[in-house]
Amino acid sequence: MKRNTFYIICGLMAIAVVLLFAMSIYASNPFIIAGTILVCGILFLALKRRITDSVMDERQMFIGMKTSSATIKVAIILFLTFNIGMIVYVFSGPLGFHNIRMNKPLGPGFAEGAIESVPFFPVPPETISISQLGMLAACEIILFIVILFVYVGFWYYFSRKYGGVEEDEE
Amino acid sequence: MSDSGITSLASMEELKKMKNKVKVYRAMYDLTQDALAQALGVTRQTILAIEKGRYDPSLELAFKMADYFNVKIEDIFTYIKE
Numbered sequence: 491m492k493r494n495t496f497y498i499i500c501g502l503m504a505i506a507v508v509l510l511f512a513m514s515i516y517a518s519n520p521f522i523i524a525g526t527i528l529v530c531g532i533l534f535l536a537l538k539r540r541i542t543d544s545v546m547d548e549r550q551m552f553i554g555m556k557t558s559s560a561t562i563k564v565a566i567i568l569f570l571t572f573n574i575g576m577i578v579y580v581f582s583g584p585l586g587f588h589n590i591r592m593n594k595p596l597g598p599g600f601a602e603g604a605i606e607s608v609p610f611f612p613v614p615p616e617t618i619s620i621s622q623l624g625m626l627a628a629c630e631i632i633l634f635i636v637i638l639f640v641y642v643g644f645w646y647y648f649s650r651k652y653g654g655v656e657e658d659e660e
Numbered sequence: 661m662s663d664s665g666i667t668s669l670a671s672m673e674e675l676k677k678m679k680n681k682v683k684v685y686r687a688m689y690d691l692t693q694d695a696l697a698q699a700l701g702v703t704r705q706t707i708l709a710i711e712k713g714r715y716d717p718s719l720e721l722a723f724k725m726a727d728y729f730n731v732k733i734e735d736i737f738t739y740i741k742e
Contacts, residue, residue: 547702548718549709653709 491540499537503530549652556648561641568633576626677740683711685729685736700724 507526514523589609596604686696686707693707700707700721709715717725726733 547706548721549706549715550703552715651714653705653712653714 492543493541496541553648553652557644560644564640565637678716679738681736
């Protein structure tokens, strides 16, 4: 298989993943996207082995290793920071964060300028609204996309550092 | 950063000096980067990176190169200790 064919198939797989991700949300079935990711991962590795017009030499493998290593470090820091924050947010009740309060304006039907004092963090975990959970999920997706960009950035950086980007005369 | 910090960083860079004569040997054998790369089973960019000193090859590739040019490994690669 030619390398360009492989890239086209990868692009199609990426579109399929996005579509099935949306479908998974509409169907409220996480197994659809989980299965898709698993199948795509296996398919990606299987197809990668079938590329015939590409030489994967030691320098490229070295760049790949350096890129992966750096990306994993950044990913751990980002996801750990966010997830620790999320855990604190979810369990803020038992930790006493529910004592932090904010003033929220009351809606129509109340006197103008009327406010109520509400906890800034949800009180017990079960009172976290679906919209807040959705926001956390959206943040996770944003982080995932950020990690993809970080990977590409590191790849470019290490490719330049170890002389893979520039073209030169013979 | 202080001047001494810059100096120490610069000296650290100087410590890592792996010189090579790949370009010289390639010229002696009248080989293109692509031809040498194909003979050694690597990409042309790797040969280019080695020649420019941006990438130090593995021991295996260094031996392959020495074997290809029929010389000792230290004839092509030299480690300069500052």
